Amino acid sequence: MAETNTTAPPYIMIAGPTASGKSQLAYDLAVHCNGAVINADSMQLYADLSVLTARPQPHEIQNVPHHLFGVLDAAHRASVADWLARAAKVIETVRAAGQCPIIVGGTGMYLQAGLRGIAPVPDVPAAVHQRCVDMHRALGPAKFRSELARLDADIAERLVEGDSQRLIRAMGVALATQHPLSWWQQQPHKGAFSGTAVTIAVVPPRPVLYDRINARFDQMLAAGALDEVKRLMTRRLDPRLPLMKALGVAPLAAVLQGEMDLADAASLAKRDSRRYAKRQMTWVRNNYNAQFALEKKFSESLARKIFSFIR
Secondary structure, three states: OOOOOOOOOOEEEEEOOOOOOHHHHHHHHHHHHOEEEEEOOOOOOEOOOOOOOOOOOHHHHHHOOEEOOOOEOOOOOOOHHHHHHHHHHHHHHHHHOOOEEEEEEOOHHHHHHHHHOEOOOOOOOHHHHHHHHHHHHHHOHHHHHHHHHHHOHHHHHHOOOOOHHHHHHHHHHHHHHOOOHHHHHOOOOEOOOOOOEEEEEEOOOHHHHHHHHHHHHHHHHHOOHHHHHHHHHOOOOOOOOHHHHOOOHHHHHHHHOOOOOHHHHHHHHHHHHHHHHHHHHHHHHHHOOOOEEEOOOOOHHHHHHHHHHHO
8 A cells, every 4th residue: 555644745646558548547637636747657768769658749748747758768777766766756846836746657566666665675786787697698598597596486486587687687686685686575665655645547448458559559650650669779779678678669670670561560569569458457456456447538527536535
């Protein structure tokens, strides 16, 4: 549950899968309650793919304050701790301006950190991280995971072999701190947002959601998503960087490299987005205690209920 601080005003948090309409809901609520929208989507933090990550439209940003959208370069590795610190500062600024903070996104780790705080895991020195990267490359995913299991059996059991980023981080923490990541995660969490959260989940019926995902990717292509990926590829960034793994990047990159036609790439990107949305819905159901669940469009009656609850 959210940290409660009676001296701080409440804030609104909106969770939901990609293409569910949660960003539109955040905008509508901001208009109704003099709010400011704060991004909690790990890909929308980056400046490079505004179309492919479905960043809010210019007119929306002009009409309502939006924060933490497009603030990082693609070469940066965003972390939960980094986002949490940035978001906490923005919340203070928003409240000082007399506005209601409205946090919206589909990155479950971000939302959970805002509600509950995070474990005080120390940063892994760059040299240790690189050592783990080299070890992963030399051993391969399966053997690397087995090596991690000797140091941190709990984390190794939780992670699949393909989750190289988290496996490498867990190994780095174990080597750098002499404590496994699972031990750090059991320590008291810190940094939860002050004030009580009004939690909303946007959960459209699955057929409706999947239709939206398919239609939205077609709209992204029409709006220049392929050109965005082309510009990103010219930078020759490390393919393990977070933004390089954004939905749609790999198949569109394959088109640009002559390895796939656009129709097949679009089909693959839509499939990946639907699978991701399914995982997000599972997270919302199992980990997010929503006080309001919205299956259809925003309505005045819902706004009245939310504002009454805040009061």
